Amino acid sequence: MTFRHVILKNFTGGFKKYFAYFLSASFSIMLFFMYATLILNKDLNGRDDTEAMSYIFPITMVAIAVFSVFFINYAHTAFVKGRNKEFGVYITLGMDSKELRNLVNLENIFIGSLSLATGLLVGTLFSRLFQMVILSLLEIKDIKFHINYRPYLLTFAAFFLIFATVIVRNYFRMRKMDIASLMMEDKKDEGKKYSSMDLILGGLGLAILMGSIVLLVIVANNEDLNSNPFILLIYMAISFFGVYLCIAKLGNLIIHLLKKSKYYYRNILSITELYHKFNQNKKIIFILSVLSTMTIFLVASPFSLFRLSETIAEMDKNHLEYVEVGSINVLPEGELEKTLQKQEVSSNKRLKFLFLNTKEGSKELSSSKPVISVEEYNSLTGNELHVNKGEAYNIVIDWTPGNHGIEPGKSYTFYNGGYSYSYNFKDSRSGDWIAGIYSFPTNSIIVINSEDYELLSAESSEANTGYYHLINFKNWKDSKEVVTAIKNKLGNSELKISSTIENYESLRKAYSVFLFLSTVMGIMFFVAGGSVLYFKQYTELAESQRTFKKLFKIGISYKEMKSIVGKELLAVFFIPLIFGAFLGVSLIYLMTYIVGGDAIIKEFLSNATVVIVIYFVSQGIFYVVTKNKYVHEIVKCI
Amino acid sequence: MSVLTANNLTKVYGERSGNYSTNALNGIDLQIEEGEFIAIMGPSGSGKSTLVSILSGILTPTAGSVEICGNRIDTMDQYEMALFRRRKLGFVFQEFNLLDNLTLKENVMLPMVLDKKDSSIMKEKANEIMKLFGIEELADKYPYQISGGQQQRVAVSRALVNDPTILFADEPTGNLDSKSANAVMNCFEKINIEKKVTALIVTHDVFAASFCKKVIFIKDGKIFMNIVRKGTRKEFLDQILDCQAIVGGESNDL
Numbered sequence: 085m086t087f088r089h090v091i092l093k094n095f096t097g098g099f100k101k102y103f104a105y106f107l108s109a110s111f112s113i114m115l116f117f118m119y120a121t122l123i124l125n126k127d128l129n130g131r132d133d134t135e136a137m138s139y140i141f142p143i144t145m146v147a148i149a150v151f152s153v154f155f156i157n158y159a160h161t162a163f164v165k166g167r168n169k170e171f172g173v174y175i176t177l178g179m180d181s182k183e184l185r186n187l188v189n190l191e192n193i194f195i196g197s198l199s200l201a202t203g204l205l206v207g208t209l210f211s212r213l214f215q216m217v218i219l220s221l222l223e224i225k226d227i228k229f230h231i232n233y234r235p236y237l238l239t240f241a242a243f244f245l246i247f248a249t250v251i252v253r254n255y256f257r258m259r260k261m262d263i264a265s266l267m268m269e270d271k272k273d274e275g276k277k278y279s280s281m282d283l284i285l286g287g288l289g290l291a292i293l294m295g296s297i298v299l300l301v302i303v304a305n306n307e308d309l310n311s312n313p314f315i316l317l318i319y320m321a322i323s324f325f326g327v328y329l330c331i332a333k334l335g336n337l338i339i340h341l342l343k344k345s346k347y348y349y350r351n352i353l354s355i356t357e358l359y360h361k362f363n364q365n366k367k368i369i370f371i372l373s374v375l376s377t378m379t380i381f382l383v384a385s386p387f388s389l390f391r392l393s394e395t396i397a398e399m400d401k402n403h404l405e406y407v408e409v410g411s412i413n414v415l416p417e418g419e420l421e422k423t424l425q426k427q428e429v430s431s432n433k434r435l436k437f438l439f440l441n442t443k444e445g446s447k448e449l450s451s452s453k454p455v456i457s458v459e460e461y462n463s464l465t466g467n468e469l470h471v472n473k474g475e476a477y478n479i480v481i482d483w484t485p486g487n488h489g490i491e492p493g494k495s496y497t498f499y500n501g502g503y504s505y506s507y508n509f510k511d512s513r514s515g516d517w518i519a520g521i522y523s524f525p526t527n528s529i530i531v532i533n534s535e536d537y538e539l540l541s542a543e544s545s546e547a548n549t550g551y552y553h554l555i556n557f558k559n560w561k562d563s564k565e566v567v568t569a570i571k572n573k574l575g576n577s578e579l580k581i582s583s584t585i586e587n588y589e590s591l592r593k594a595y596s597v598f599l600f601l602s603t604v605m606g607i608m609f610f611v612a613g614g615s616v617l618y619f620k621q622y623t624e625l626a627e628s629q630r631t632f633k634k635l636f637k638i639g640i641s642y643k644e645m646k647s648i649v650g651k652e653l654l655a656v657f658f659i660p661l662i663f664g665a666f667l668g669v670s671l672i673y674l675m676t677y678i679v680g681g682d683a684i685i686k687e688f689l690s691n692a693t694v695v696i697v698i699y700f701v702s703q704g705i706f707y708v709v710t711k712n713k714y715v716h717e718i719v720k721c722i
Numbered sequence: 723m724s725v726l727t728a729n730n731l732t733k734v735y736g737e738r739s740g741n742y743s744t745n746a747l748n749g750i751d752l753q754i755e756e757g758e759f760i761a762i763m764g765p766s767g768s769g770k771s772t773l774v775s776i777l778s779g780i781l782t783p784t785a786g787s788v789e790i791c792g793n794r795i796d797t798m799d800q801y802e803m804a805l806f807r808r809r810k811l812g813f814v815f816q817e818f819n820l821l822d823n824l825t826l827k828e829n830v831m832l833p834m835v836l837d838k839k840d841s842s843i844m845k846e847k848a849n850e851i852m853k854l855f856g857i858e859e860l861a862d863k864y865p866y867q868i869s870g871g872q873q874q875r876v877a878v879s880r881a882l883v884n885d886p887t888i889l890f891a892d893e894p895t896g897n898l899d900s901k902s903a904n905a906v907m908n909c910f911e912k913i914n915i916e917k918k919v920t921a922l923i924v925t926h927d928v929f930a931a932s933f934c935k936k937v938i939f940i941k942d943g944k945i946f947m948n949i950v951r952k953g954t955r956k957e958f959l960d961q962i963l964d965c966q967a968i969v970g971g972e973s974n975d976l
Contacts, residue, residue, distance in 0.1 A: 346841070350838060637807075638836070639807030
């Protein structure tokens with residue numbers, strides 16, 4: 085039997101030990117690869133509607149890098165820990181340390197390449213399937229699944245680097261190992277004694293997190309900073325670092341306090357379990373914090389945009405608006421009504437207005453404005469405006485501030501070939517109007533005294549008279565067909581036909597790439613979180629079985645076991661969500677500032693809250709299921 | 723007064739009617755009186771460990787009954803059994819069964835911890851019992867930091883911390899060298915004499931058995947014979963060796 089035989093025997097014999105490590109390595113490679121196919125898809129890059137993506141990419145890149153490094157490191161430590169006793173036996177039997185290092189390196193290289201191959205293969209299959217499902221669910225048609233050599237190369241390079249680091253680290257670690265500590269390792273007390281350094285570093289972590297909020301506000305409100313992806317990278321790295329310090333150091337402090345508290349003996353098994361596995365647990369909690377940050381951020385964003393496009397669309401005053409002026413947008417008598425019959429209509433108004441050239445002194449104003457009588461204005465909007473003869477009000481209907489060309493106190497003249505009338509403008513203020521600003525290109529309307537209006541109206545020709553057509557449907561989401569029919573009948577005109585359904589669709593379309601990417605990545609991170617937890621429980625099951633077997637012989641009931649396991653799981657399941665919610669909301673805040681300004685922030689934050697609540701609830705369900713299943717697995721072996 | 727009564731205990735492993743079933747116990751009747759200190763001996767596969775597991779409620783018998791202080795333990799449900807075991811029974815195992823994550827003192831307290839006793843009572847009781855066995859200075863160490871003999875004395879302390887009606891031990895010296903075994907068996911003897919604790923140990927170690935007051939030999943799942951100590955330990959040891967030769971199993975021919 086040669087050395088090579090030993091390695092081979094070892095490998096085939098200890099499959100289970102390798103399996104967990106192999107699985108987790110393959111999993112993170114798969115995840116990374118799926119991510120790489122997304123960012124390197126040429127359909128998604130260099131589009132003008134994907135501005136948001138240039139911010140999302142750096143953020144996710146940090147997250148996925150942190151995840152990969154930490155997760156493989158975690159899995160590797162768990163793997164090596166389980167094997168140290170075996171190494172101890174080899175050394176006792178006379179294997180020299182060089183041979184042992186070779187053995188371990190060979191193993192690592194083997195598992196590394198195998199998981200790289202598996203991860204890439206499964207990743208290729210999944211990313212295609214996954215992207216197609218999401219594309220069809222979101223009804224996005226202009227993105228195609230592309231694959232080329234680049235994601236493969238990127239994944240290979242990244243993981244080559246990670247595995248190389250693992251191997252080098254392992255090399256140095258094994259140089260200072262001795263047999264005794266190797267043989268003991270699986271029993272050894274892993275918890276670190278609390279020191280005052282923990283308080284200092286933990287406090288520093290907390291300070292960094294607080295500081296990151298300040299930084300967040302500064303970055304968000306500064307145009308130069310918030311458009312720089314590099315700043316985003318730094319912001320992410322700092323926040324994650326702060327979270328890590330909080331978890332690792334404050335975690336130690338909290339366990340220390342718990343050990344001193346009166347709750348200690350009540351919960352001795354759960355607390356000592358957390359304490360002794362804290363080196364591993366803190367990594368898991370950190371990884372999960374990163375993952376849930378990304379899940380919350382990436383799921384809440386498209387969810388908000390979905391809701392937002394509906395909210396924005398519903399802000400339209402009417403579901404279908406167009407303006408008929410002169411010979412533009414004229415339909416034969418009864419044609420409109422006939423077309424509308426296909427859909428249930430809740431209201432259909434035709435409103436007359438005058439449409440006159442305006443000048444200030446001899447200076448002509450660039451846009452003509454609709455003019456109506458105060459009587460009509462009041463009856464339409466429910467206002468109680470009073471306008472004297474010879475006076476006029478400019479009612480601004482655009483939401484952007486300003487007078488929009490008419491200054492209060494000045495006199496303006498309406499003219500049309502034969503006549504001209506001047507009015508003294510009392511005020512220029514924003515007010516209600518019954519139509520939007522798109523169907524007639526104006527941002528304000530002019531209200532004059534009813535008698536003045538009669539006079540003007542009598543002298544105006546048909547060419548200076550316009551009609552607002554304002555139509556509302558019972559259910560605007562089904563109005564696509566009717567709207568298209570009317571549009572076709574009116575043909576291409578200079579005056580736009582504005583409809584809620586089309587506004588809604590174009591909003592959706594503008595967001596589609598963003599929606600697609602963030603949904604895909606959000607789900608990826610969510611699944612990753614679940615898998616990490618599953619992986620953790622899988623690797624720890626054997627040890628829990630041993631512990632509870634002992635406890636069972638002393639006398640422990642099923643119910644008590646469940647409560648002990650429950651408390652152990654609590655920290656790992658929910659602490660990451662708290663950090664994740666905090667960082668996720670921060671990122672959403674940052675994102676909305678970058679893409680849309682503070683107008684949409686309320687919507688985003690309230691939707692983020694909904695997402696967080698749903699996340700907590702689903703995590704709660706996952707928690708209960710895991711707890712029951714885990715206890716069941718433990719009981720099975722007793 | 724009898725502490726434990728077992729009637730017609732039978733244990734079949736595997737399918738009862740199947741070809742692969744093993745009869746570990748074939749109708750054992752046993753009565754243990756208060757203050758007794760009994761060793762159960764027998765060759766490998768004779769059913770000793772099965773017997774002690776059934777008597778202590780870790781396994782349920784295929785047929786027969788076990789009564790401890792008037793409580794039928796073979797009919798208890800899982801929850802009742804768990805509570806009964808940690809409050810009324812003590813158990814010492816060959817492999818010590820200490821929890822690696824807990825200090826030795828915490829290990830000793832464990833049955834009381836599970837019962838949510840007050841921490842000052844627990845500490846006091848653990849201190850007292852560890853002092854009795856001369857291991858009080860190890861209180862804050864962890865199991866992997868001490869020797870096997872010390873671990874087993876901690877395990878005995880843990881088994882006694884709740885003042886059990888009866889103390890069971892399955893090969894308590896099986897993993898120990900003779901010096902440590904001696905120390906552990908001295909503990910058993912001490913508590914039997916000083917605290918009148920009823921104890922039943924399963925062992926194949928004649929030296930350990932010689933500390934007891936009575937030795938029951940079982941073979942093929944039945945009680946084969948029993949002997950009671952009358953003279954010195956040395957005499958009893960010789961007597962056990964003679965019986966063992968009759969029972970068979972491990973041969974001590976030199």
